[in-house]
Structure formats: structure tokens, C-alpha cells
Amino acid sequence: MTITITAFERSPDGGKGLARDTRVRWALEEVGQPYEVRLVSFRAMKEPAHLALHPFGQIPTYEDGNLALFETGAIVLHIAEHHAGLLPDDPNARARAIAWMFAALNTVDQPILELVIAKFVEGDKPWSKERLPLVMDRIRDRLGQLSARLGDADWLDGAFSAGDLMMVSVLLRLRASGILDEFPNLAAYVARGEARPAYKRAFEAQLAAARIF
């Protein structure tokens, strides 16, 4: 069976690796699974065929035989559960790695997505300039706590896991804001993620898709 994922036909970031298909590509590269990509236009994402795969009309989706999945977190967890390389064998360590996945997507991503919306959806609103520092401070609160927990460790809990894959992916969206550099251990953590051969292959693959246009 062939794994097929979807990605933007034209990624809004022009190939900087911030679209969520990069996270799934990275997971598949870490576990050594080949995959195919179907590029989807913004219009097609809102049409019934794609909505049947993804009720919220987004990318990525994941198809493998009879299984169709949406939600990046669920896709990465599914890959991690079925192939070695992204979750520890010890049951307790495994549960903690999954906790970091949820922490990345629900707790750390929340203020970061607020910043994305503040900039790209509400950037022209009269309150934008005054409100942005509040959003940035909410991100700083979270990053301060994350930085304190990480300390001088390489990864969040022992060896690299799907939890780190997701946390690094979420933090990458902050690079342009400069906030990440206020927390040197987090900046180094993200750089460690990007230095992984599997991440590099995933990044190159999404960039190649973006270069078609």
C-alpha cells in the first residue's frame, strides 16, 4: 500500500517549511516510509471531495489503504505508533512523549496561532499595533515555561521523539518574529531539530513542491 498525503498546491509561505505537511513528511522520513503527495488548490480544499477527507478543509491528510486521516497530530501519532523511531518502547516514556505532542499542539501552538492571526488576518485593523505586544507576551509566558523545563537537555524527555518533532515544528513558526532568540536554549533546540537528516529531506521535498510554481 502506498501512503499518500496532501499539501498546498501553492504554500502560503512559499516553501519555508511552515505548512503542516512538512510535519508529516518529517515523521515519514524519520521512520523511513516512502510516500506520495497530492497537491491541492485552495479552491479544491473547500470542495466536497477534499472535505470528505478533511472536514475543516485543510491540509495535510493521510491515506493508506482503507484508512483516511486528518489532523497533523493524529497523523504523526499514527505513523509513530506503527513504525519504530518516534516513540520510546517504555510505556511510561511513550505516554510522556505523546503528552509533549499535545502540549505542542494545544498549549504552545495556541498563542502562536493567535500571533499568526493578529499579523495576517487582523494586521490592517486599527488595534493591530497596540494589541500585538500583548499577544507576544502571552507567547513569552509559554516559552519561558518551556525553556525552564528543557534546561540544557537536547530533547524534552530523553531521546528525540514525536513530541520533539511537533514542538520544534510549532516553534519554527516563531523564527521570523525574533521571539525565539530571546530563549537561547529553545533556539538551539529548534536548530537541533532542523539539523536532523530526516527534517532536511522533508524540508527539501516541500521546497521542491513549492518551486514548481
Added chain:
Amino acid sequence: MTITITAFERSPDGGKGLARDTRVRWALEEVGQPYEVRLVSFRAMKEPAHLALHPFGQIPTYEDGNLALFETGAIVLHIAEHHAGLLPDDPNARARAIAWMFAALNTVDQPILELVIAKFVEGDKPWSKERLPLVMDRIRDRLGQLSARLGDADWLDGAFSAGDLMMVSVLLRLRASGILDEFPNLAAYVARGEARPAYKRAFEAQLAAARIF
């Protein structure tokens, strides 16, 4: 071994069941596992002992023997994986139920938490009145998609699962806003969740804790 979770010593909602410990209580009630609760003050939540359990200084946490977990999604998934009643046996249906958990916490919760922040953190800001309708519309976009997918089904994908538990819990935070009533099938879906005996037991337990003060 005894399962111990943490909850607010004084829940900000005064016992309306919106604090996240209710979600974990509900999951434990669905699978028939007894548990103990340790109430934590706002001050204690930011102190080292609690931060060792929860790096972001929040509730709930989950302790069972040598395992300590944080993040509601991870805790509910852990419970669902170790006890029957919250995930289907079929592997593909199981993966889809987990996808709905992530959808609840990452995709649907995002604009709902924005609304909570807009009301309770930025409610006194000069832009509050003008900005609130934008946030409400972002919620409506998501709920419209969710409503279309649910249709006239009882639950999101076959039988009740941890995905429904999480989605109902996330949607419950919208009740006071009135938005939920704009989508009658979602309002009925949430009511079905609340009508479950396990939810009722969880609700009563968190209410009893709130009534102490």
C-alpha cells in the same frame, strides 16, 4: 495503584464544569476507574512541586504509580488506551477517533480559546467591542464545518468515543456565548454528551469540589 488527578482549589467558573479536570473525570467515569483528586491553589500551581508535574503550571495532572502525565488530551488518550469504553477495537476506527481528539483540541478549541481571551483578558481593551464579532465569526466558520460533518448522526464517527468526549467538552465552553444554538445539531450533540451518566457523575464531582469554598 491509585489514580490521582489535580484540579483547581477554586475553579474560575465556580463549578460549571468548564475546567479541564472535568474532561479527565468524565473519561475515568466512562471506563469505570476510581480516582482521587488533589486540589491545587493558583499560587501552588506556579511553584516547583507542581511545575515538576506540569511544566506550564496548569491543571489537570495525572499520577498512577510511576507515571506522571500532563495535558488533558494526553491523559484522556492514556486512559482510553488502557481501559475499554473510549476507543473502538477496529484499528482504523481507533485512529479516526484519535483524530477527532486532536481536531477538538487543536482546530476547534483554537478560536474558542481566542474568545475566552478576548472576553476575560482583553475585555477592557478599547478594541474589545469591535474585535469580538471577528473572533465569533472565526468560531462560526469552524462550527459550520463541524455541523456539516456531524449531520444527523449521534456521534462524530460511529459509537461514542474519546473524540466525542473531547469535542463535547470543548464546545461546552461556548454555551454562554449563544453561538452553539446557531447550530442545532451541535447543540443537540453537546446535550447528548451531557446526558451520559458518566458525564453527570463527573460534573457532580467537580461541582462538589467547587462547593467546598
